[in-house]
Amino acid sequence: MAHSSTAKRDDSFLGEVIAETPGGERLVHCMQCGSCGGSCPNSADMDRTPRTLLAMIAAGQREEVLSSNTMWCCVSCYACTTRCPQKIPITDIMYALKRISLREGKATTTDAPALARTFTGLLDRYGRSFELGLASRYYLFNKPLSMLKMGPLGLRMFTRGRMSLRPTKIRQIDQLQAIIAKARELGGEA
């Protein structure tokens, strides 16, 4: 038997992504058909298409995958997931990659993590989303110049009774916060 010219593939990143994704074991069945990228409404703005990213995961290109903008372009429309002939939960893989990338501070080229953190920060505090609080905090700290463009829209929403000036807090916020604290203790990430 001749020596193989290919080095042994490093499967550790593949295993890590599978462990982070519910149903992630399907990932090994990717046959690189490209249905995901072809279905994705945002693939043109991704630095790698979903198909490429799945190949890179299998190839163990951890750093490149985690610093990619691909998963941050994903808006969870699930078009790829429903069309994947191998039943790979691609949207959930994108969520998993977002989480790993966030934990390691690799998501530096997008405002998506800031929006996510601001959103869940308000949820943790009030139990409900608070659109004005979300918009003002997120834009102020991340894209203050855009606030000028958002002003007229906010005003029109307000005049039609579609924007509240105050957050709604759920009655049993202590109960929700206890559940969140326990979930974090059990292995969640902040």
Add this chain to the structure above:
Amino acid sequence: MKYAYYPGCSLECNALAYDVSVRHVADVLGLTLAEIDDWNCCGATEYFSQDELTAAAVIARNLALVEPGVNQVVAPCAACYCNLIKVDHLMADNPAMGEKINQALAAGKLHYKPGSVRVRHMLDVIYEDVGEAAVREKVVQPLTGLKIAPYYGCQVVRPLTGGDDTEHPTRMDKIFTWLGAEVVNYPVKTHCCGGHMTQISEPQAFEMIRRILQSATSNGADMILCACPMCQLNLDAYQDRVAAEFKTPLRMPVLYFTQMLGLALGVDAEKLGFGKEIVSAESVVQSKLRPATLENTRS
């Protein structure tokens, strides 16, 4: 029939027209909606992007709060609907995860048994549970002469659908055919509206919004009907900026499907939240619907 009702945060304010129209339509169609007491936000896509277990526990609290004896919950918001189903399935398919979620819920003296509450979208409840005969029987203001573009978006039909086709859903089409409207066939009815991309990257979001508005316009629609607050917000509130960006005239009223359904069922337009849309639907509703029948509204 009695359902637990999970309005979700958008329906409290920016999509108030959706909430009030859902409630009025349910009333006329004999559906009892009992709002889940002290429900919390589902976290949309934002919690799953950071922390899966916490995301799931936050969502599961709502399922655990459904009153005993009620085994179905209606969520009109596509994101809420998708999240509630996602967590129910996650707990059922992965018992270890289900156990952890219940440990978290136990910190709030709650428990949820996977599969004990069936999550439904309002569109499916009207199509399946009320059905054609009962809807037709209640129509007092046929939508004859009105061309509607049903817009399904993403999360109502994907990934865990209530039964409609994921590629070519037709339930909203059929409901509006029962009401006498002309349903416009346009190719992007399940394309994504951009979701939260309007906040993150406007160039990306605006192109997605343009496609939908322009396709509905060029196929002759009088209005787009939505089954999701995010879709309605993106298509309605950003419409003038998208038109300016692409230097293309756009004037497409975007309403919730329950608003037009309510009108057909004879509910007064004001009670259905008409007038809250940014691109006004008033002139198209007035000009297309026969004035004589407009008086047939229920008080």
